[in-house]
Amino acid sequence: MSRNSVPDFAELLRGAQHSAVHLEMRDLYAVGDEAGLIERFARTGEIVLDPTASFWPGWLATVQDALARGVVMRRARIVSEPVTDYIRWEHAVTALNLGAGEQVRWLPRRRASDIALPGNDFWLIDDRLTMFHFFTGDGDWADPAFEITGDPAAVRLCATAFEAVWERGVPHEKYTV
Template sequence: MKLIQGEEFVDLFRAGAWKRAFHLETQDEYLIADEHEPFRKFLAGEPDDYEWCRSWDTLINEVTSTGKQVHRVRLVSIPHVDYTRFGLTIAPLNIQAGEEIKWLPRPLIDSTELAGDDYWLFDDRLVVFVTFKEDGDFGGFAVTEDPVIAAHCVAIRDKVWGLGVPHADYVESDFAAAK
């Protein structure tokens, strides 16, 4: 595996050859430094200008405007933790930028059928594992084109994508209403 950071990851999105990128998020909470203040504002009920996520949405808009697809499944516990509620407020911005987002409540899948890690999958062949530091902050990415690992991630993607609930349906569902 090759370890990459920052712009190297962004370059994967800008590379011309891929057609579909898929992201699986497996954690209920993320302690990403860039999100500390926006998350604090969310919890306090303060307004947010969402400037902190504009570079991501600009990148997604850039790649999806060329016909590429960016899909994401967020695995979530029921009832939702505060971070999931935060994610539900940000998802419309990501969707407007071109992502297709589905939510997968944990009760709908056997945890043994999942990967233990968050990952990105580009065209069924390139797997980019998201790594985290001991304190929970983002650590970087581990990239592989190992066909066995890729096939495993494809099988997981197909399973969770089929079970996931599209954002618009999810926010109206009993899962989203659970307290």
């Protein structure tokens, strides 16, 4: 499927009826829409929790729309410890995700060794569609940046992996960085 023929994530989420789960497995992301915030945090330690700043307004509105329709949104992150500065920043700004209604858990990588994981981060919508995200080695979006599949084996792998990570994961409010 070419990138031009697949929906963007907001469109994909608008089609969700009951669940949207996201598994993140990288210790560093360097995507353009976060770059300024990350640089500021690295320089000053300052966390910007303004829901009207940067990319947050669009994201938070998308989440709130899905939740209003009854979609449950869960996000799990597998992280190396000690955590990177990026993960420290991500942990701090997760307050915005939680405020919008997402549920978030963290799993130390050492506790994920026996979980069969896909090779890429993903969103799984209604246990029927998987959107894999592709990144370069330094954490920026690759080209193409994503692929959507309804392949039953890929969907099953992602659903099983996510649930295993979620089961072992530490709720955000109990995980310290």
